[in-house]
Amino acid sequence: MARQNTVFKDAFNRCVKMLEEWRSLPSEMELGVTLGVSRTTVRAILSRLEAVGLLAWEKRRKIVLRKPVASDYFPAEETDPLSEIIERSFMRRILAGGAEPGMQINELELAREVGAGTTSVREFLIRFSRFGLIEKRPNSHWILKGFTRDFALELTEVREMFELRSAAAFAHLPDDHPAWPELDAIEARHHAILRDIERRYLEFSELDERFHLLVHKASRNRFIVDFYDVIALVFHYHYQWNKANARARNTLALKEHLVYIAALRSRDPAAIEEACRHHLRSARETLLQSIP
DSSP: OHHHHHHHHHHHHHHHHHHTTOSBOOOHHHHHHHHTBOHHHHHHHHHHHHHTTSEEEETTEEEEOSOOOGGGSOOGGGOOOHHHHHHHHHHHHHHHTTTOTTOEEEHHHHHHHHTBOHHHHHHHHHHHHTTTSEEEETTTEEEEOOOOHHHHHHHHHHHHHHHHHHHHHHTTSOTTOTHHHHHHHHHHHHHHHHHTHHHHGGGHHHHHHHHHHHHHHTTOOHHHHHHHHHHHHHHHHHHHHOOTTHHHHHHHHHHHHHHHHHHHHHTOHHHHHHHHHHHHHHHHHHHHHHOO
């Protein structure tokens, strides 16, 4: 499966990196824990390492034959962080089940679907349980508690505080900061989608996440950036819960983003705050309308 292939490529690259320092590899179980993947994926990694001449694998003996070179790695664009792969699979399951409160999530099934180790999946679920979205039950089961109106209001309140702080910080980034060319690329993508909005409006939710994460990173505050994961989880996927008027809604949000981007470029604190507040108000209303 494509998802498992992505997990495999990401884990394979991390294992190749290990070979730069190690002369041999540990047991399959230890390697699975280190890489956060299943034993099946570990064996697939070992088979490929042997096939490309990096490893001599004879039962428990795994001897490194040579130092890795750049061509041994899968291209970066073919891999995603394991946490992102697990998140996508997790949300796919929730959406398929209608995101109904009381829905059960089995971490073993999720791990099998992703091709990851259960430890990595459990760590992901525990992380989100802090926010009251899901709750642990016995025997590797979790319960979805639901995205209620109260939850949405609390989330948007915190999001607005964090993003206003981050947007203000963005104005003070030096001219040579990598955030500026990234902002250029994001702006260009907005214009490209708007030019072909009839066919490309569904690309907005991914672009929305990319843009707002860039703004939040300007805060240089690890707690703000870490909390953005749960913000993105809800705001990124609520577009899929409520498909009514999606094209018109996304068109409006794209245009609001462009005003917001122009304000960031101006470095004018008043203009930035106004554009940020206006867009976040729209996002809050859209989110509230999406909740049954």
